[in-house]
Amino acid sequence: MxxxxxxxxxxxxxxxxxxxxxxxxxxxxxxxxxxxxxxxxxxxxxxxxxxxxxxxxxxxxxxxxxxxxxxxxxxxxxxxxxxxxxxxxxxxxxxxxxxxxxxxxxxxxxxxxxxxxxxxxxxxxxxxxxxxxxxxxxxxxxxxxxxxxxxxxxxxxxxxxxxxxxxxxxxxxxxxxxxxxxxxxKGCARFTVQTYGKSAHSSVPHKGENAINAMMDVVRYIHERVEPGLATTKSALCGKPTIVVSTINGGSQINIVPEACEISVDRRIVPGESPEQVLSEFERDLRAELSQTRLTIEPLLLDPxxxxxxxxxxxxxxxxxxxxxxxxxxxxxxxxxxxxxxxxxxxxxxxxxxxxxxxxxxxxxxxxxxxxxxxxxxxxxxxxxxxxxxxxxxxx
Ligand SMILES: [Zn+2]
CATH class of the missing domain: 3.40.630.10 (Zn peptidases)
Structure with missing residues (x-):
């Protein structure tokens, strides 16, 4: 049996x-x-x-x-x-x-x-x-x-x-x-970042401001500066925090210089971090780094x-x-x-x-x-x- x-x-x-x-x-x-x-x-x-x-x-x-x-x-x-x-x-x-x-x-x-x-x-x-x-x-x-x-x-x-x-x-x-x-x-801080430009006919792009180009600076900053910095924080039981730019949307038409672009970001936090603090520090550092860029940040979910x-x-x-x-x-x-x-x-x-x-x-x-x-x-x-x-x- x-x-x-x-x-x-x-x-x-x-x-x-x-x-x-x-x-x-x-x-x-x-x-x-x-x-x-x-x-x-x-x-x-x-x-x-x-x-x-x-x-x-x-x-x-x-x-x-x-x-x-x-x-x-x-x-x-x-x-x-x-x-x-x-x-x-x-x-x-x-x-x-x-x-x-x-x-x-x-x-x-x-x-x-x-x-x-x-x-x-x-x-x-x-x-x-x-x-x-x-x-x-x-x-x-x-x-x-x-x-x-x-x-x-x-x-x-x-x-x-x-x-x-x-x-x-x-x-x-x-x-x-x-x-x-x-x-x-782990918990998370989920948020969106918006960049703003000025629309213009794409045959005269110098008359506009490209919001997608502005967003490239934001994404590069997250990938090249924020991400490596996370390696220094570590929790014994949960490992390291992570950050992922998970969606991107921008522009409206192929022949228009885009006036807006948005990304959503999922930042996983570890015990000892607070989602509110993580988000406010991210915003402070991003604005300091890209002081010329017009941008806004909207929280989506702050989960401890x-x-x-x-x-x-x-x-x-x-x-x-x-x-x-x-x-x-x-x-x-x-x-x-x-x-x-x-x-x-x-x-x-x-x-x-x-x-x-x-x-x-x-x-x-x-x-x-x-x-x-x-x-x-x-x-x-x-x-x-x-x-x-x-x-x-x-x-x-
Ligand atoms: Zn469940």
């Missing part, structure tokens, strides 16, 4: 995997990406029903266009050490993925849109809340679970949740980390990096929980962004990212998650929820 199939069927029977199976059948494509997108509505109904059945206090929090966060609370009289579990309900578009809404088990993997990003983590958290609701006497901290909307576009679910200002002493954000405890990740103190209570408890379960307890950094950095940077809530599956399979035509990792992540969330005491450890 093939041992792996026995292990697979055992894992597949785990309640977290049954929940994931349900979630994969429910389309929850972010409406930003597709005409036929259903949004998070149906997944929200599913999560809400399960949380109510578990006897938890549930709030349906409107965010935008009928899209609601589901917030479930398990209060045990320890609000000062409340721990948040958060995972998003939306997925990217189905795209070219085949049978994206029919869970398919193959060689220990479960395929489906959202399997690793991030319904595997969501399922584990749902299961953890249900288990904790049965035995609240095991808890040393209040638990709050937020299934959020719109992470894949503008993270409006998380920002709306944060507007509640619930006291929190730590947070666990579910994203695919291959069961690594992520305490650092995750930089959680390695000795925060949630990090220590996470390491302990992983060690107890025989899982990898080392701390990691990743290059992609998540809701955790907003919790950490904007509200000072020490946050980690943890979940089954790899970012390599996220957003791809072949999205899958290892079934055993779904089980292990669910067990990790439960272990962490039960053992977490916030900052009470120090005083007791």
């Amino acid at each position: 093939d041992l792996s199939s026995v292990i697979d069927s055992e894992s597949a029977a785990h309640p977290a995997v049954r929940i994931l199976d349900d979630l994969l059948r429910i389309q929850s494509v972010n409406p930003h990406y597709e005409e036929e997108a259903r949004g998070e509505r149906d997944v929200a109904d599913y999560v809400e029903e399960r949380m109510r059945k578990a006897g938890l206090q549930v709030t349906r929090q409107p965010v935008v266009d009928g899209r609601d966060n589901i917030i479930a609370e398990l209060r045990v009289g320890k609000p000062e050490s409340a721990l948040l579990f958060e995972a998003h309900m939306d997925t990217v578009s189905i795209g070219s993925m085949e049978n994206a809404l029919i869970p398919n088990y193959r060689e220990g993997r479960l395929y489906g849109r959202g399997a690793c990003d991030t319904k595997g983590a969501l399922a584990g958290m749902i299961h953890m809340m249900e288990r904790c609701a049965q035995h609240p006497e095991h808890l040393n901290a209040d638990l709050i679970f937020c299934a959020s909307v719109d992470e894949e576009y503008a993270f409006r679910g998380l920002t709306t949740f944060m507007s509640l200002h619930l006291p929190l002493s730590g947070a666990v954000v579910g994203e695919p980390t291959e069961l690594g405890i992520v305490v650092e990740h 990096a995750l930089n959680t103190p390695h000795d925060a209570a949630v990090v220590r408890s996470a390491k302990q929980a992983a060690a107890t379960l025989g899982l990898n307890s080392s701390l990691r950094g990743v290059t992609y962004g998540s809701n955790a950095s907003k919790l950490q940077a904007w509200s000072g809530i020490p946050s980690i990212v943890y979940g089954p599956g790899s970012i390599e399979q996220a957003h791809s035509a072949e999205e899958w998650v290892p079934v055993n990792e779904v089980v292990q992540a669910a067990e990790f969330y439960y272990q962490l929820a039960c053992s977490y005491k916030g900052n009470q450890e120090e005083s007791s």
